[in-house]
Amino acid sequence: CRDKLKKGNAVLVDGELQSRTFKTDEQQSRTVVEIKARRIQFLNKRVGEKGDAVNDEPSVYSDDSFDSLLSPEDSDLIKS
Numbered sequence: 001c002r003d004k005l006k007k008g009n010a011v012l013v014d015g016e017l018q019s020r021t022f023k024t025d026e027q028q029s030r031t032v033v034e035i036k037a038r039r040i041q042f043l044n045k046r047v048g049e050k051g052d053a054v055n056d057e058p059s060v061y062s063d064d065s066f067d068s069l070l071s072p073e074d075s076d077l078i079k080s
Helices: 072-077
Strands: 011-025 030-043 060-062
Touching: none
Parallel strands: none
Antiparallel strands: 011 030, 030 060
């Protein structure tokens, strides 16, 4: 999933937004908005070798937890 998600890609996300506030080690307040995704569907079409669009089935990922997609730094921030 992570290797397919790039800036500018069209995706459909089914889920909910959740926000929370936490304090950094320096005692600064930060607010995090998380996407609790139940399903992610990639909508971009793949381009074939000849430059034509390949009509693949869209990639769909369903999972209760997309924590594995976070970088270690982001994961540490939101688990505080």
